[in-house]
Amino acid sequence: MRWGDLFERAAEYEVTVADVTETTESLRDDV
Amino acid sequence: MSDRPDPTRVVADADVLAADLLVGGAAREALDHLRSHSWTTLVASEALLDDTEAVVAALADADLAAAHREKLAAWTDRVDHPDVDHSGLASAYRGGAAHLLSFDPSLTSVDAGAAIQPHVSVSVRTPDAFARLFDPESLWPEVDDGPYPGPDRDPRA
Numbered sequence: 300m301r302w303g304d305l306f307e308r309a310a311e312y313e314v315t316v317a318d319v320t321e322t323t324e325s326l327r328d329d330v
Numbered sequence: 331m332s333d334r335p336d337p338t339r340v341v342a343d344a345d346v347l348a349a350d351l352l353v354g355g356a357a358r359e360a361l362d363h364l365r366s367h368s369w370t371t372l373v374a375s376e377a378l379l380d381d382t383e384a385v386v387a388a389l390a391d392a393d394l395a396a397a398h399r400e401k402l403a404a405w406t407d408r409v410d411h412p413d414v415d416h417s418g419l420a421s422a423y424r425g426g427a428a429h430l431l432s433f434d435p436s437l438t439s440v441d442a443g444a445a446i447q448p449h450v451s452v453s454v455r456t457p458d459a460f461a462r463l464f465d466p467e468s469l470w471p472e473v474d475d476g477p478y479p480g481p482d483r484d485p486r487a
Contacts, residue, residue, distance in 0.1 A: 300397050302365065303486035305351060306358075308397075312390045314352040316345075320433045322385050323345040327416075 335428035335451050337469055339371045339407070340364060343418030343432040344381035346457050347374075351398050352389055356458035360431055363464045365405075365485035369473045370466075373425035374406040378417035422452040430454045 342350070342361060349357035364370045374382075379399050386395035411420035419437070422430040430452050432438055437446070437454045446454065455463070470478040 300401060301487055302401065305394070305398055305401060306354070306486070308394055309351045309390060312352055314349075314389050316349055316353055316355070316357075316433060318389055319345050319349045319353060319385060322388050323343075323348065323381065324434070326381065326384050326388065 335422075336371075336426050336472075337428040338369060338472060339373050339425060339427040340429045340431065340460075341373045341378070341418055341422040341425060341427045341452075342457075343430060343434065343437070344378060344385055345433045346431045347378075347382040347398075347402065348385040348389070349433065349457070351386060351394075356456070356461055357431075357433075359461040360457035360464070362485045363461065363466065365487075366481035366483055367466050368483045370469075371427075372402075372406045373409055373421050373427045374402065375409050375411050375417055375421045375424070377411065377413065377415075378421050379403060379406075381417050419446070419450060419452070423450045428453060429460060431457050431460050433457070 346357045350361045364372050379402055383395045383399045386398055407425065409421055409425040411424045418430055418432060432454055433456060436442055438456050443454060467478040
């Protein structure tokens with residue numbers, strides 16, 4: 300799949316940098 | 331691997347890889363520099379790809395996370411490290427990368443840099459700092475003696 304197609308698919312989700320950083324931290328804390 | 335990290339080798343931590351896909355903005359701008367220049371190398375371990383896939387699956391869906399992982403797996407140069415290591419830092423260290431991109435203030439702060447540098451010769455930057463400071467023309471002499479040819483790859487391919 301092309302990057303352009305991946306970005307287009309991802310655009311349906313409204314995600315912020317704060318969401319990403321919180322989720323990353325939380326998943327790593329759970330390990 | 332030489333002791334000197336390679337300025338053309340870069341690690342993006344899981345938060346930046348996920349933000350590139352799901353948010354855009356500075357993360358995508360930073361990684362577009364690498365997507366646009368085939369002589370740069372994005373480095374990642376399986377553990378870093380695992381972390382990224384888990385973040386994308388949690389915030390979007392498992393199919394998108396798997397497709398993203400497959401794309402990253404094809405793009406990245408793979409390195410191994412012990413499971414207990416931080417996947418971003420260890421990928422940079424094991425992969426001889428000069429740059430680690432992260433949003434995590436525990437890695438990007440001045441204090442963190444002072445703590446990391448004696449152990450790992452990697453510059454930890456936020457994506458927006460990397461996007462601003464990345465200068466492919468000044469790096470090109472590390473790759474070839476000729477004039478800088480400009481971007482050589484479609485960043486959306």
